Amino acid sequence: MLSTTTNHHAWWQPQELAINACWHYRLGPLHVYVQRQAQQWLLAYEYNTEEKADPLFNNAVNMIPVHLTCQRYLFKQSPAIYQLLPQLLDRPIVVKTFQPVSLPPNEQTTFYISSPVSVRLTLKQPDIVLQDIIVQRLSDTWFGPSTQVGELCYADKTNARHTKAELPQRSYRAITPVTIHNNSSKMLSIDKISVPVPYLSLFALPDGNLWTNPITLKHEELEPLTHFRTGKLSASDAAGATLLSEPMLKSEKHNLFRAFADILTTRRGEHD
Known part of the structure; x- marks a missing residue:
């Protein structure tokens, strides 16, 4: 499970992601998806200029949307902790x-x-x-x-x-x-x-x-x-x-x- 912060606005806090878990961040117009697997991390992002009532949130998702191209980062054993700084x-x-x-x-x-x-x-x-x-x-x-x-x-x-x-x-x-x-x-x-x-x-x-x-x-x-x-x-x-x-x-x-x-x-x- 992701270790979430008490203030969801403080999205820059270090977090831990379980193997095969996927997390989605929306930071204004930017949508970022990160997924950890046993021997790799996946990263994808896109921009959406549509106005939202809440321009900032983060939540768990099942997978990275299929229309996005993922960048893969390979490891012998993937690290568990990450940070968006x-x-x-x-x-x-x-x-x-x-x-x-x-x-x-x-x-x-x-x-x-x-x-x-x-x-x-x-x-x-x-x-x-x-x-x-x-x-x-x-x-x-x-x-x-x-x-x-x-x-x-x-x-x-x-x-x-x-x-x-x-x-x-x-x-x-x-x-x-x-x-x-x-x-x-x-x-x-x-x-x-x-x-x-x-x-x-x-x-x-x-x-x-x-x-x-x-x-x-x-x-x-x-x-x-x-x-x-x-x-x-x-x-x-x-x-x-x-x-x-x-x-x-x-x-x-x-x-x-x-x-x-x-x-x-x-x-x-x-x-x-």
């Missing part, structure tokens, strides 16, 4: 704001931005990584002023929310608090925000949500690039938090990052 993505995530946003000079604001994670299937004793699967299919996008200047990112569609109370329960997306300072003398118009997730750590909170450490973006006068720094979770958010993964990349002391897609100055008397 969430991971942040390997490129920045570009998020378009739901409505145009303008930040006046010497003002600051905080957004709560969620981004999909990838799922790393790992067998235990010893640890063996089988495969990484992104929870949601994302398109590639080039983020910068020209084809020569910028970097390759992922594009995502999500709302930049202003309060934590507005955040839905989606335990397959990681929430990043993003504080923006406009340290220039001009209006900062924000059409898209790039979140540097490879520089962030991933945490699991007791309520089943995934969070990253917060980041601060500072726009200076006439600077095409933005200074960013990572911070620590607040005392309320950090209570009971479990570190799931360290940053993929190490940020420098004065890290510069292209965080905004469009930096505009408004003419006198012009309003958004």
